Amino acid sequence: MKALVYHGPGKKQLDEVPKPVVREATDAIVRITKTTICGTDLHILKGDVPTVAVGRILGHEGIGIIDEAGAGVSRFRKGERVLISCITACGKCEYCRRGMPSHCEQGGWILGNTIDGTQAEYVRIPYADTSLYPVPESADEDAMVMLSDILPTGYECGVLNAAVKPGDTVAIVGAGPVGLSALLTTQFYAPASLIVIDLDDNRLEVAKQFGATTVINSSDGKAADKVMALTSGKGVDVAIEAVGVAATFGICQEIIGPGGHIANIGVHGTSVTLHLEKLWSQNVTITTRLVDAVTTPLLLKTVMSGRLKPRQLVTHHFALGDIMKAYDTFGNASRERALKVILTQAPAAGG
Numbered sequence: 001m002k003a004l005v006y007h008g009p010g011k012k013q014l015d016e017v018p019k020p021v022v023r024e025a026t027d028a029i030v031r032i033t034k035t036t037i038c039g040t041d042l043h044i045l046k047g048d049v050p051t052v053a054v055g056r057i058l059g060h061e062g063i064g065i066i067d068e069a070g071a072g073v074s075r076f077r078k079g080e081r082v083l084i085s086c087i088t089a090c091g092k093c094e095y096c097r098r099g100m101p102s103h104c105e106q107g108g109w110i111l112g113n114t115i116d117g118t119q120a121e122y123v124r125i126p127y128a129d130t131s132l133y134p135v136p137e138s139a140d141e142d143a144m145v146m147l148s149d150i151l152p153t154g155y156e157c158g159v160l161n162a163a164v165k166p167g168d169t170v171a172i173v174g175a176g177p178v179g180l181s182a183l184l185t186t187q188f189y190a191p192a193s194l195i196v197i198d199l200d201d202n203r204l205e206v207a208k209q210f211g212a213t214t215v216i217n218s219s220d221g222k223a224a225d226k227v228m229a230l231t232s233g234k235g236v237d238v239a240i241e242a243v244g245v246a247a248t249f250g251i252c253q254e255i256i257g258p259g260g261h262i263a264n265i266g267v268h269g270t271s272v273t274l275h276l277e278k279l280w281s282q283n284v285t286i287t288t289r290l291v292d293a294v295t296t297p298l299l300l301k302t303v304m305s306g307r308l309k310p311r312q313l314v315t316h317h318f319a320l321g322d323i324m325k326a327y328d329t330f331g332n333a334s335r336e337r338a339l340k341v342i343l344t345q346a347p348a349a350g351g
């Protein structure tokens with residue numbers, strides 16, 4: 001089968017590789033119908049994620065059809081349409097039982113990281129019963145792909161960790177697919193103002209369409225001053241970091257008001273400066289989180305009801321075989337005006 005393989009920092013290739021097989025009774029093999037590329041895949045290609053070995057098939061998002069279910073899989077049968085969670089959960093270990101499957105002792109974020117991922121014709125999903133979801137009959141497949149990772153990430157690591165309340169002033173730093181997912185799901189809680197900060201005017205324009213009340217281009221280095229002016233010097237109640245660099249975590253620290261919450265989402269490859277000399281007296285809370293994807297069922301219901309419309313995040317479509325082109329588009333997101341790119345594999349002949 002064809003798969004997108006990581007060959008070390010800066011190097012990737014569409015290779016011919018063996019089709020995966022069931023190894024454990026709890027595995028399922030899924031034939032991918034749609035997958036996508038994440039900002040985290042770009043971090044991997046930069047060399048920011050050392051757990052990814054050379055030869056790894058990338059990708060941790062997608063939907064597909066069960067091709068084979070191991071003898072121990074009870075919830076899914078061959079031919080059923082499934083949503084793949086970016087988090088693999090055994091359902092039994094201490095962390096899974098605590099509702100924190102991101103740190104599952106057997107799973108967690110392993111797809112496209114420590115085991116082969118979804119940017120391929122087929123993928124092996126361990127603990128299929130607790131790591132896949134059935135896709136409702138009438139579901140929009142492109143929208144479903146947004147539920148594998150980015151919507152739960154924006155919601156859990158951003159909105160829930162920041163404890164957004166009605167009337168809050170919320171700033172989101174980073175208007176990529178993850179920041180925009182936080183922007184969409186923050187609105188469940190009716191914040192009074194929603195400020196979005198990015199370097200890319202196109203993404204800021206999209207943020208406005210998605211409900212931002214103010215957008216700020218931070219390329220002049222004055223974003224924090226502008227937020228302080230907007231809030232009469234008080235700062236914001238919530239600052240969500242959705243980029244993963246020191247500069248943006250710095251903005252969050254500058255704009256957070258007394259009693260505020262800084263929720264970090266970004267994957268950081270290098271250290272940041274923590275300004276405790278300023279923050280020690282400010283009663284702030286700083287949170288970090290690897291997405292647990294425990295809110296996927298809730299988010300799936302809001303998507304099916306039409307309350308949440310994540311399809312708006314999809315800007316480009318490619319055939320799975322054109323994934324190298326899709327990486328070029330996603331890697332030049334600003335020039336290409338790209339948010340999420342969807343890669344599609346046509347149904348198998350006869351099925």
Ligand SMILES: NC(=O)c1ccc[n+]([C@@H]2O[C@H](COP(=O)([O-])OP(=O)(O)OC[C@H]3O[C@@H](n4cnc5c(N)ncnc54)[C@H](O)[C@@H]3O)[C@@H](O)[C@H]2O)c1
Binds near residue numbers: 153174243
């Ligand atoms: N915590 C988790 O579990 C988790 C899960 C998924 C993704 N992530 C991380 O979330 C982050 C966002 O993901 P994404 O897919 O939206 O990425 P992305 O690269 O598409 O978006 C990042 C955005 O940040 C903007 N940006 C870059 N530098 C900036 C700066 N100095 N100031 C202001 N804006 C700046 C870019 O213009 C872009 O719009 C990434 O770090 C990704 O790895 C974390």
Ligand SMILES: [Zn+2]
Binds near residue numbers: 038039040041060150
């Ligand atoms: Zn991701």
Ligand SMILES: [Zn+2]
Binds near residue numbers: 103
């Ligand atoms: Zn577990």
